Amino acid sequence: MTNACRHVADRWLLLGALAVTWAAAAPAWALDALVEKKVFSLSTYSTVGGVTLRNVRVGYETYGRLNGAKDNVIFIAHMFLGTSHAAGRYKSNDAEPGYWDAIIGPGKPIDTERYFVVSADSLAHTNARDPNVVTTGPLSIDPDSGRPYGTRFPLIALRDHVAVHKALLDSLGIRRVHAVAGWSMGAMQAYDWAAAYPGYVQRVVAVGGSAQPDAYAIGWLNIWAQPVLLDARWKQGNYAAGEEPEEGLAASIRALVQTVAHHGWIDGVFGNKWAAEGKDPATAMDHGFAWESQLAAFGQQFGPLLDANSYLLNLKAIQTFVVGRADSVEAGLAKIKAPVLVVGTPTDVLVIEPTLKRDVEILRRNGLKVRYVPLEGPMGHLEGRFGIARAGDAIREFLLQ
Amino acid sequence: MTNACRHVADRWLLLGALAVTWAAAAPAWALDALVEKKVFSLSTYSTVGGVTLRNVRVGYETYGRLNGAKDNVIFIAHMFLGTSHAAGRYKSNDAEPGYWDAIIGPGKPIDTERYFVVSADSLAHTNARDPNVVTTGPLSIDPDSGRPYGTRFPLIALRDHVAVHKALLDSLGIRRVHAVAGWSMGAMQAYDWAAAYPGYVQRVVAVGGSAQPDAYAIGWLNIWAQPVLLDARWKQGNYAAGEEPEEGLAASIRALVQTVAHHGWIDGVFGNKWAAEGKDPATAMDHGFAWESQLAAFGQQFGPLLDANSYLLNLKAIQTFVVGRADSVEAGLAKIKAPVLVVGTPTDVLVIEPTLKRDVEILRRNGLKVRYVPLEGPMGHLEGRFGIARAGDAIREFLLQ
Numbered sequence: 106m107t108n109a110c111r112h113v114a115d116r117w118l119l120l121g122a123l124a125v126t127w128a129a130a131a132p133a134w135a136l137d138a139l140v141e142k143k144v145f146s147l148s149t150y151s152t153v154g155g156v157t158l159r160n161v162r163v164g165y166e167t168y169g170r171l172n173g174a175k176d177n178v179i180f181i182a183h184m185f186l187g188t189s190h191a192a193g194r195y196k197s198n199d200a201e202p203g204y205w206d207a208i209i210g211p212g213k214p215i216d217t218e219r220y221f222v223v224s225a226d227s228l229a230h231t232n233a234r235d236p237n238v239v240t241t242g243p244l245s246i247d248p249d250s251g252r253p254y255g256t257r258f259p260l261i262a263l264r265d266h267v268a269v270h271k272a273l274l275d276s277l278g279i280r281r282v283h284a285v286a287g288w289s290m291g292a293m294q295a296y297d298w299a300a301a302y303p304g305y306v307q308r309v310v311a312v313g314g315s316a317q318p319d320a321y322a323i324g325w326l327n328i329w330a331q332p333v334l335l336d337a338r339w340k341q342g343n344y345a346a347g348e349e350p351e352e353g354l355a356a357s358i359r360a361l362v363q364t365v366a367h368h369g370w371i372d373g374v375f376g377n378k379w380a381a382e383g384k385d386p387a388t389a390m391d392h393g394f395a396w397e398s399q400l401a402a403f404g405q406q407f408g409p410l411l412d413a414n415s416y417l418l419n420l421k422a423i424q425t426f427v428v429g430r431a432d433s434v435e436a437g438l439a440k441i442k443a444p445v446l447v448v449g450t451p452t453d454v455l456v457i458e459p460t461l462k463r464d465v466e467i468l469r470r471n472g473l474k475v476r477y478v479p480l481e482g483p484m485g486h487l488e489g490r491f492g493i494a495r496a497g498d499a500i501r502e503f504l505l506q
Numbered sequence: 507m508t509n510a511c512r513h514v515a516d517r518w519l520l521l522g523a524l525a526v527t528w529a530a531a532a533p534a535w536a537l538d539a540l541v542e543k544k545v546f547s548l549s550t551y552s553t554v555g556g557v558t559l560r561n562v563r564v565g566y567e568t569y570g571r572l573n574g575a576k577d578n579v580i581f582i583a584h585m586f587l588g589t590s591h592a593a594g595r596y597k598s599n600d601a602e603p604g605y606w607d608a609i610i611g612p613g614k615p616i617d618t619e620r621y622f623v624v625s626a627d628s629l630a631h632t633n634a635r636d637p638n639v640v641t642t643g644p645l646s647i648d649p650d651s652g653r654p655y656g657t658r659f660p661l662i663a664l665r666d667h668v669a670v671h672k673a674l675l676d677s678l679g680i681r682r683v684h685a686v687a688g689w690s691m692g693a694m695q696a697y698d699w700a701a702a703y704p705g706y707v708q709r710v711v712a713v714g715g716s717a718q719p720d721a722y723a724i725g726w727l728n729i730w731a732q733p734v735l736l737d738a739r740w741k742q743g744n745y746a747a748g749e750e751p752e753e754g755l756a757a758s759i760r761a762l763v764q765t766v767a768h769h770g771w772i773d774g775v776f777g778n779k780w781a782a783e784g785k786d787p788a789t790a791m792d793h794g795f796a797w798e799s800q801l802a803a804f805g806q807q808f809g810p811l812l813d814a815n816s817y818l819l820n821l822k823a824i825q826t827f828v829v830g831r832a833d834s835v836e837a838g839l840a841k842i843k844a845p846v847l848v849v850g851t852p853t854d855v856l857v858i859e860p861t862l863k864r865d866v867e868i869l870r871r872n873g874l875k876v877r878y879v880p881l882e883g884p885m886g887h888l889e890g891r892f893g894i895a896r897a898g899d900a901i902r903e904f905l906l907q
Contacts, residue, residue, distance in 0.1 A: 154789075262788065320776040320797040321769035327798045328729075328764050331757040335736040356732040360761065363729050368722035368858050375721040387663065387826035388555075390818070394825065396721040397728045417791070424795065425788035454855050457769050 140166050140193035140203070144239050145225065145273040153268075153430065156259035159248050163269055164239030165225035168192050168209060169217030175280050179215055179504070180270065181205065181224040182287035182294035184314075184490075185419055186231055186361075186407065188238050191224040192217075195237065205288070207494040214501035220283060225273055227266040229258060231419050233412035234349070243414035244346070256342035261418050263290070263426045267297050271305075284504055286310035288489040289456065290419070293318075293426050296464075300429030300440035309441070310500060312448040312480075313456050313489035316428035316438050316464045325364050325455055326420045332356035333413050342414050354411050355404030362403045367452045367485025371396055438467045444474040446503040448496045450488040451479055476503065541567050541594035541604070545640050546626065546674040554669075554831065557660035560649050564670055565640030566626035569593050569610060570618030576681050580616055580905070581671065582606065582625040583688035583695035585891075586820055587632055587762075587808065589639050592625040593618075596638065606689070608895040615902035621684060626674055628667040630659060632820050634813035635750070644815035645747070657743035662819050664691070664827045668698050685905055687711035689890040690857065691820070694719075694827050697865075701830030701841035710842070711901060713849040713881075714857050714890035717829035717839050717865045726765050726856055727821045733757035734814050743815050755812050756805030763804045768853045768886025772797055839868045845875040847904040849897045851889040852880055877904065 147161040166189045171177065181191045184204075192209035194202050209215040209222055230240035243258040250257075274282065285298040285306055292314020299306040315322075336353025338344055379386055380398035429437030445468055449461040461477070468475045478499045482488040548562040567590045572578065582592045585605075593610035595603050610616040610623055631641035644659040651658075675683065686699040686707055693715020700707040716723075737754030739745055780787055781799035830838030846869055850862040862878070869876045879900045883889040 260789070260791070317778065319769065319773045320778060320795065321772045323778075323795050324764045324772060324797050324801060327794070327801055328761045331760060332732055332736055335733055335754055335757055337738040353736055356736055359732060360729045363725045368720065368855075368860070371722045371725060372720045372861075377718065377721060377724070385826075386822075388661070390661070390822060393728075394721065394724050396725050400725060400728055421787075421791060425786075454769075459769070460773075 138193070139197065140168065140190070140195055142166060142189075142195070142237060142239065145276060147269065147272055150228075150265075150269060150272070152259050153262045153264045154260050158241060158259075161228065161241045161269065162239055163189075163226045163228065163230075163241070163273070164237075165189050165223060165273055166191065166193075166203075167224075168222040169220050171221040171277070171279070175278050176283065177219065177221050178274065178279050178282045179220045179222045180274065180282050180285045180298070181209070181215075181222060182266070182270070182285060182291035182298070183224060183227065184287065184289035184291045185423065186411075187288075187291065188230070188232055188235065189224040189226045190237060192222070204490055205493060208497050208500060214497040215286070215504065216501070220504075223274065223277075225270050227419075228269050229261050229265075229415045229418045231412070231416045232410045233415050235410040238410075240415075242412065243342075243418070244412050253346065256414060258414065258418070261422050262430070263294055263297055263422050264301065264430055265422075267294050267301055270294075271298070271302065281305050281307060284308035284310055286312070286500075287314065288312040288493070289314045289486065290423055293423065293428070296428045296438075296441065296445075297426075297430075299443045299445070300431075300437055303440060303442040306443050308443050308504065309445040310448070310503065311445060311461075311464075312493065312496070313450060313453060313461075313486055315456055315460045316467075317426060317434040318423060319457065319460045321457060322455060322460075323424045326424050329357045329360050329364075330417055330420055332360065333417060339413060342417075344413065349411070350413050351408050354413060354416065355401075355408035357416070358404040358407045358411075359400040362400055364455050365486035367454070367483060367487070369452060369483025370485070370487070373483055375399065434464070435467055438464065439471055441468065441471075441473065444476075444503070444506070446476050446478065446499065448478045448480050448489065448493075448499070450485060450492075451481060452483070453486045453488070455486040539594070540598065541569065541591070541596055543567060543590075543596070543638060543640065546677060548670065548673055551629075551666075551670060551673070553660050554663045554665045555661050559642060559660075562629065562642045562670065563640055564627045564629065564631075564642065564674070565638070566590050566624060566674055567592070567594070567604075568625075569623040570621055572622040572678070572680070576679050577684065578620065578622050579675065579680050579683045580621045580623045581675065581683050581686045581699070582610070582616075582623060583667070583671070583686060583692035583699070584625060584628065585688065585690035585692045586824065587812075588689075588692065589631070589633055589636065590625040590627045591638060593623070605891055606894060609898050609901060615898040616687070616905065617902070621905075624675065624678075626671050628820075629670050630662050630816045630819045632813070632817045633811045634816050636811040639811075641816075643813065644743075644819070645813050654747065657815060659815065659819070662823050663831070664695055664698055664823050665702065665831055666823075668695050668702055671695075672699070672703065682706045682708060685709035685711055687713070687901075688715065689713040689894070690715045690887065691824055694824065694829070697829045697839075697842065697846075698827075698831075700844045700846070701832075701838055704841060704843040707844050709844050709905065710846040711849070711904065712846060712862075712865075713894065713897070714851060714854060714862075714887055716857055716861045717868075718827060718835040719825060720858070720861045722858060723856060723861070724825045727825050730758045730761050730765070731818055731821055733761065734818060740814060743818075745814065750812070751814050752809050755814060755817065756802075756809035758817070759805040759808045759812075760801040763801055765856050766887035768855070768884060768888070770853060770884025771886070771888070774884055776800065835865070836868055839865065840872055842869065842872075842874065845877075845904070845907070847877050847879065847900065849879045849881050849890065849894075849900070851886060851893075852882060853884070854887045854889070856887045
């Protein structure tokens with residue numbers, strides 16, 4: 106087992122499998138103050154698809170203080186299945202802080218003594234049933250009908266996430282952002298922010314996310330969608346409140362976790378251990394291996410937080426993303442004027458390094474200042490979350506330039 | 507696009523997507539004679555789990571001629587979803603020959619002018635509804651009850667496949683085998699043949715298959731199983747004849763294909779092309795990308811050949827495989843006395859190269875003659891099938907030593 110594997114294994118054993126799922130890699134120097142969830146409202150919002158929604162609400166969190174010039178802002182766009190909870194704790198006894206707490210806080214690379222950090226839930230949020238998420242989406246009441254939108258909620262684009270969050274920053278009087286940063290779907294949004302608002306966004310930190318997904322990534326998301334569509338409770342999206350296709354969502358999460366994790370971690374931590382002592386997997390269909398049991402536990406943990414229609418809308422938004430809403434990734438990246446820090450993981454099989462390097466090459470050809478930092482490690486795509494502290498120095502330095 | 511990608515793309519466009527699925531890489535020097543499917547019967551067979559089955563039947567094919575000493579035999583063990591149809595054509599107008607036709611035939615690396623090549627369908631065959639497959643499995647009539655076995659068919663181990671095939675060779679009077687070769691699940695069986703019958707098996711050719719799957723591979727197979735279990739027609743395996751969980755099987759095949767293919771091929775051939783002209787995937791949930799459409803087509807192509815109970819039994823057999831039915835891969839490999847040729851693909855994310863190299867290291871420590879040949883290429887796990895001709899010289903040379 107590598108040291109990195111052992112580190113993860115130790116944490117795993119120490120904290121229990123479920124609690125550490127999105128656990129921070131380094132809990133030191135945490136934000137002192139508890140994090141407060143706030144709500145941003147827009148009386149109307151028109152999607153890029155041309156549908157006008159009324160009474161749009163999204164939750165948001167801030168860490169640090171806005172300076173007088175209102176220009177010390179770093180916006181953190183969240184990943185698929187992620188929320189605005191990027192750092193800190195809601196309650197002092199929360200088991201774990203926000204997902205990027207390792208790099209956001211006083212003295213950390215995204216230094217809350219220097220920057221005012223904002224993160225927000227998105228429109229049609231996947232985790233619509235998470236009590237800490239505030240979102241307007243398919244589960245929300247359509248003011249026109251008095252009933253939940255359900256399948257009548259419009260298709261969304263990642264640009265809709267970006268535009269709603271830009272409106273939030275506008276409402277706070279923010280004049281420009283020092284940087285937009287994000288992991289995975291958050292990195293895609295960070296690119297899109299810079300293409301949509303080139304004078305406004307001064308830096309981009311894109312961790313494990315591309316300016317346009319390749320066919321391989323599109324395929325994985327297609328695979329994740331299938332279990333939801335197969336669940337008898339799915340009903341073409343017309344399930345009643347409280348009757349979500351839970352089993353399909355749980356199975357989808359299994360597939361997602363298997364994709365975003367990596368053999369360096371899975372083999373290092375779980376190996377061929379059985380799920381239960383004395384229950385040889387070879388002797389019964391319902392006896393399994395420890396990793397299978399853990400995949401099932403991830404499904405049980407995340408499934409109940411999700412809304413199936415919202416989940417599929419976001420998968421679609423990722424699959425169809427092209428930075429800058431352009432006809433090609435080249436045309437979209439040409440809209441970006443800000444320096445870019447790209448962090449990728451060689452062992453990532455969801456967001457593959459060649460595609461990240463394609464983006465880097467295009468940006469360099471466009472004459473932009475671009476730095477590529479490979480984040481080595483045993484966890485594949487998940488390095489962008491669990492290994493992010495190892496890119497901390499590069500992020501700190503990039504933000505100070 | 508690399509040359510290899512372009513080659514695949516050209517074939518794809520030329521022959522149509524479905525026909526080339528398991529197409530041979532090089533159709534030259536085909537077997538002249540048509541291949542005949544034969545049937546081997548055993549009046550009773552006791553599984554390694556201790557269940558005795560009566561009237562066991564499996565189909566088999568042979569290419570070339572058995573010599574007088576009955577010692578020029580190469581047995582080809584098939585992969586998951588593969589059948590005994592390793593080479594040649596059943597009818598002169600068959601669209602494609604058997605899956606390893608590129609290396610099996612007159613003058614080819616597995617030279618049918620020199621060797622007598624045998625391949626056989628396995629017990630509880632996944633493709634039980636393929637009219638070219640002969641197998642005893644869950645869809646077969648249990649002579650005791652007069653009804654199909656269904657869920658009462660016992661768990662199987664890969665050793666059961668091996669033992670039934672050994673009985674077939676015994677019935678042909680074969681005294682020893684020059685080599686056992688196979689890809690993926692077939693490679694696992696090749697290892698197990700050599701561990702089970704160390705004096706009988708003289709060489710092992712293991713392509714893209716390990717002596718014990720790692721947790722990562724076990725996880726992928728778990729993911730493939732989920733869609734079947736979610737299909738309302740699955741009914742815990744108690745579906746009636748003709749009421750297979752078709753949608754679950756098709757979705758499972760999508761996941762399988764996405765896993766065994768690789769971005770070098772998927773991105774090179776499909777890119778971000780839409781499934782249908784004028785149907786922008788961003789504008790409707792049922793508009794998709796070309797690769798999504800192709801994944802669905804694979805599901806539609808393979809799903810109707812499969813039996814769900816058999817499919818799950820084989821996934822289980824692979825997950826729980828340890829060579830030589832030993833307590834550890836080290837103990838199992840210690841039973842092997844024959845030289846081994848291992849072919850692996852660096853880009854394979856199902857059967858990863860580090861696990862193949864683990865096997866190679868153990869065999870070398872045991873003092874065996876082992877050669878490892880990396881099969882580079884854009885197709886990941888599928889290189890073991892579509893790229894096998896590029897390992898042809900290594901295989902030819904190994905068999906002649």
